[in-house]
Amino acid sequence: MNSAPNQHAMGMLIRKLESIATLSKKERQAIERLPVRIHNLDARQDIVRDGDQPTHCCLILDGWACRYKLLSEGKRQIFSFHVAGDIPDLQSLHIQTMDHGLTTLTNAVVAFIPHESLRELTARHPGLAAVFWRDTLIDAGIFREWLISMGRRSAFEHVAHLFCELYLKLQAVGLAGDHRCPLPITQTDIADALGLTPVHVNRVLQEMRGRTLITLRSQMLVIQAWDELLQVSEFDPTYLQLEKRAAR
Template sequence: MPSAPDQHAMTMVIRKLKSIAPLLDTDRRAIESLPVRIHNLDARQDIVRDGDKPSHCCLIIDGWACRYKLLSQGKRQILSFHIAGDIPDLQSLHVPTMDHSLGTLTKATVAFIPHDSLRDLTVRHPGIAAIFWRDTLIDAGIFREWLVSMGQRSAFEHVAHLFCELYLKLQAVGLAGNYRCPLPVTQADLADALGLTSVHINRVLQEMRGKTLITLRSRTLVIEAWDELLRISEFDPTYLHLERRAAA
């Protein structure tokens, strides 16, 4: 019988998968039976590194993580943020060598799931394989939106767009509501994700506060003017393909 931490791990991934696609009871039970190893990690700790050949996938149970690339001069580009329920290195099932790193941004609890167990699961349950495929396709859609923001949105629009995205992703798995969500990342993290400087990020956040669009304190983001943030960033949630959204 799975232990309490194992059950919590599977609850989080099931919640995430149900937010993007219907999940049969038989598939849910199969996911719940997966073997996992639970690890508690410190903030700023690598989970898997560029060039590694992992034998397992990582499920985020609690805390935040990010995909990133590190250049030789020490410059970091954050490629995506990840929250509880995400399996950010799912592609390692089929692409054996990591072409980027995955690390924690905060203290985090993660579950390692063996590749062999996941491959067997997808063979026995094609519905789960389809949902995993959908998850990676949604990831690709998020990458496209980030690329548009990098190339065409102003810094103000870019930050606004990211805040809308993060809020909806957190809301979909029950980690946000009433236009309030955790945001336990630094201005340096935001700068590395958005291709801006920390000084520029600070100016944008100050302007957003001045316009009463957001409140940001104690690692919590409160969106004071949701419709205005949507309008400014031209945010269209279609690319997130959320099957289920809780009430705001």
């Protein structure tokens, strides 16, 4: 299947980039002209594996994905969750060999963008190169927050922090509102991301429900006490560097 421009797909990328930066009309048009190949993937399907040398980047159009690494005895560490508009393997544009894997967590639709086209785009539009750079810097900021949670937050605070982050990220690209957001991942996924056991995650979720901070039903997270959740996890959204932040 050949690559071809796809306005809908690139609309997702533009929406994401405009959540963290301002794009000019010319830059938006250049993105819209990027050739892509669309793929439908099943849940739990690898997109890129540890050690691969991909020739394209993967833009998520629908569904959830995560970066991860496998350790011995089946242990898995998830580094980040990704939703529509994200390019989780953007680093492969400048770092040849993947040092982790990228997999879908749900059924997903993705668009592969050839490295060559992205290189041409960023060479012609240095403003866009800066926006992609900004995105990877924000990514690093998110890693710092995850590190703080991993090392210094209790399980309860850690889960609360993750929920605040996911809600704001989804809201920024129009996938959440009114303190409700989709959460189509399992307790084991959450545990693997937070370095907890599923038993601890389940206990935390029960306690959050018991304190009427959240409800979690049919893969929909409803945050009933946003301010309290922010407070308990000492959540400061500055690190997400969102241009338009509506939630408070």
